Amino acid sequence: MARYLYDLCGRDERLRFSPYCWRVRMALAHKGLSVETVPWRFTDKQALAFADYDKVPVLCDGEQVVTDSYDILCYLDTTYPEAPLLGEGLAKQRVLFFKHFVERSVTPSLFRIVALDLFQAVHPDDRDYFRTTREARFGCTLEEFHDPERGRAELQKVLAPVREQLRSAPFIDGDSPAGADYLLFGSAMWVHCVSREPWTTPGDPVDAWFERMLDLHDGLARNAFTIRDLD
Amino acid sequence: MARYLYDLCGRDERLRFSPYCWRVRMALAHKGLSVETVPWRFTDKQALAFADYDKVPVLCDGEQVVTDSYDILCYLDTTYPEAPLLGEGLAKQRVLFFKHFVERSVTPSLFRIVALDLFQAVHPDDRDYFRTTREARFGCTLEEFHDPERGRAELQKVLAPVREQLRSAPFIDGDSPAGADYLLFGSAMWVHCVSREPWTTPGDPVDAWFERMLDLHDGLARNAFTIRDLD
Incomplete structure (x- = not known):
């Protein structure tokens, strides 16, 4: 199943510094889930139109689109309950x-x-x-x-x-x-x-x-x- | 079973203002446990010698003597597990x-x-x-x-x-x-x-x-x- 994370990049495309994206990248690794990051820039609002959102992180997990870093952590706990991130x-x-x-x-x-x-x-x-x-x-x-x-x-x-x-x-x-x-x-x-x-x-x-x-x-x-x- | 709480008092014996004692009084009430408070003053070290401690709160729960507000909360959760205070x-x-x-x-x-x-x-x-x-x-x-x-x-x-x-x-x-x-x-x-x-x-x-x-x-x-x- 394809998994993509829209991730803020800087003046070099390899420079990834969003605190909210880092939360999610670490959370995915914590769950043992691999992900491909998609570099995104602040003014690239059009690229996120499909998610009806204007900021990163945006996670595409197969058919599922999840926005907001905290909501993504919640989603990961619900969908992949092993190794809880937030708990209950x-x-x-x-x-x-x-x-x-x-x-x-x-x-x-x-x-x-x-x-x-x-x-x-x-x-x-x-x-x-x-x-x-x-x-x-x-x-x-x-x-x-x-x-x-x-x-x-x-x-x-x-x-x-x-x-x-x-x-x-x-x-x-x-x-x-x-x-x-x-x-x-x-x-x-x-x-x-x-x-x-x-x-x-x-x-x-x-x-x-x-x-x-x-x-x-x-x-x-x-x-x-x-x-x-x-x- | 007798339950006593050594509780800091001020210039009037009815004035009880220790933040650590208030934690415990609320925690006991949360568990539905009644308690009799024993007024205590800072320099009354001798009164706590039985507990091998020199500060309040000190809880006497029947035979059990527990010191330190946080340890008392832990003790209450262990001994009276209904309505967790700290959880696990x-x-x-x-x-x-x-x-x-x-x-x-x-x-x-x-x-x-x-x-x-x-x-x-x-x-x-x-x-x-x-x-x-x-x-x-x-x-x-x-x-x-x-x-x-x-x-x-x-x-x-x-x-x-x-x-x-x-x-x-x-x-x-x-x-x-x-x-x-x-x-x-x-x-x-x-x-x-x-x-x-x-x-x-x-x-x-x-x-x-x-x-x-x-x-x-x-x-x-x-x-x-x-x-x-x-x-």
């Missing part, structure tokens, strides 16, 4: 909180660290779109928003509960990784792929976790093309 | 993250809002102990740490994922309250019992959640004695 009942309700934590608390601080690197990473044809949408969201220019030092200081505080969690287990979800790990890891890959700015400190449990995550699933993320491969 | 597997791992979130991110901001109110709420004989231990932890005086406006600004950001979670369900743990709700609610009661400082804003989903929590279990928390009853 209280587990699912609590990973939804973790999703909000990543999106509302972690991601904005990471954005401060890499705003201008991200701008450089997107395709030149996409840059106007990227700048306009992000500046409207922040209420200031990308140049004003970009502040790696402030981002790192915020992140240091925001990640305190993650750091504490990782003192008692190798993964956020315990002895092995699951949905919560992939939700945070997606945002970490976003930074890792487009920037050389450090966002963790050696010796921090979060740093050791990130290294472990890079190695999962035959080094899927470790082998990702990054800005370092472009120079 | 992924659910339990994720509520552990939520515990760290409450203790590392929420509680410090709440402390800024009520530091001096807390100081006034503790028993006069306990105030030296309270001041010395807290000032050592913060690295500054209580007066320097006390900053309600800054606390509220921090809290506004820190609670963003909770607010988002409460847009889709009445409780953090979904349609009905469970462990995550009680973990956060304990800290909220701490503020509510000792201070008139607002920590939520009317119209905020967190405010509506707090009101719902106050009403649970026949208004156990709604009927609590607070600083307002002292004037």
